[in-house]
Amino acid sequence: MIELRDVTVRFGSTVAVDDVRLDLPTGKIYGLLGRNGSGKTSLLSALASYRRPTAGTVRFDGVDAFENPAVMRHTCFIRDTLDVSDSERVRAVLRVAGWMRPGWDADYAARLADLFELDPSKRVSALSRGRRSALGVVLGLASRAPLTILDETYLGMDAVARADFYRELLADYLAHPRTIILSTHLIEEVADLLERVVILDRGRVLLHAEADELRGRGIKVTGPDTVVADFAAGHHVLAEQSLGGVRAVTLDWRPAPDDVARGEAAGLTFGPVGIQDLFVHLTSPSQRLEALR
Numbered sequence: 001m002i003e004l005r006d007v008t009v010r011f012g013s014t015v016a017v018d019d020v021r022l023d024l025p026t027g028k029i030y031g032l033l034g035r036n037g038s039g040k041t042s043l044l045s046a047l048a049s050y051r052r053p054t055a056g057t058v059r060f061d062g063v064d065a066f067e068n069p070a071v072m073r074h075t076c077f078i079r080d081t082l083d084v085s086d087s088e089r090v091r092a093v094l095r096v097a098g099w100m101r102p103g104w105d106a107d108y109a110a111r112l113a114d115l116f117e118l119d120p121s122k123r124v125s126a127l128s129r130g131r132r133s134a135l136g137v138v139l140g141l142a143s144r145a146p147l148t149i150l151d152e153t154y155l156g157m158d159a160v161a162r163a164d165f166y167r168e169l170l171a172d173y174l175a176h177p178r179t180i181i182l183s184t185h186l187i188e189e190v191a192d193l194l195e196r197v198v199i200l201d202r203g204r205v206l207l208h209a210e211a212d213e214l215r216g217r218g219i220k221v222t223g224p225d226t227v228v229a230d231f232a233a234g235h236h237v238l239a240e241q242s243l244g245g246v247r248a249v250t251l252d253w254r255p256a257p258d259d260v261a262r263g264e265a266a267g268l269t270f271g272p273v274g275i276q277d278l279f280v281h282l283t284s285p286s287q288r289l290e291a292l293r
């Protein structure tokens, strides 16, 4: 279990992470979601012991993580900066990772490098943005670290490379279960991979839930204005649109099959609300719902 207790990270007068308390069971794939500046990187830096929180503690199985060599050896935190020297060649970067990472699989790293067309003889400075991102992915996956954190690492990769990455991540996770935290803005793309979701909003945890629970949490209802209004009465409306007598509402409610049948008989149509939609509704300034905390 990874336990964060009252974790606050400040930069001068900016509170990047505000009194966060989280219990993260290990052996799962997490999605850390949040709008720009919501504190994801700051929280992950504290989680990975890259930064001492201004206040609070991070514990792994009851052990304080900060400056603890055993914990740090088992943590791989990949940021878009990569934390490698630009003048190094890819081959050397992978070799050094092999020395530092107890779980490093050099054959797997070579296969991944091949898959992402990473030329081992190139210097990091000569890599395109996408290939640089791919190097981060190789470092993250081949480390097989019990705690692997990928902080928007793969944003520079093209759609084909990202699809390869998602497939590799899932296959390797199933073969070598570990805790993987993905911070991303590409929510729809990764949604199917996630087992748990944490949403940060202005430095605070807005929501921490099983991904399956979120997938079925909301529903979109469309139909004649008055019928929709009747159906939605008493339920939390996350979003609403109206045009020419037709209304569409997104409800924070999971109706029973009988309710759906009743609605369909009255001329309503129903649609799912994905994790990305839910995220947008929960974090858009007009819809911020403190009550869901």
Ligand SMILES: Nc1ncnc2c1ncn2[C@@H]1O[C@H](COP(=O)(O)OP(=O)(O)OP(=O)(O)O)[C@@H](O)[C@H]1O
Pocket: 011, 014, 015, 016, 034, 035, 036, 037, 038, 039, 040, 041, 042, 043
């Ligand atoms: N080194 C720093 N010095 C000063 N302020 C910082 C520093 N790092 C982050 N911040 C501030 O802390 C807040 C949270 O930033 P952080 O990078 O953690 O957010 P984020 O969710 O990762 O954002 P993004 O999605 O844009 O990458 C922001 O207001 C940011 O400006």
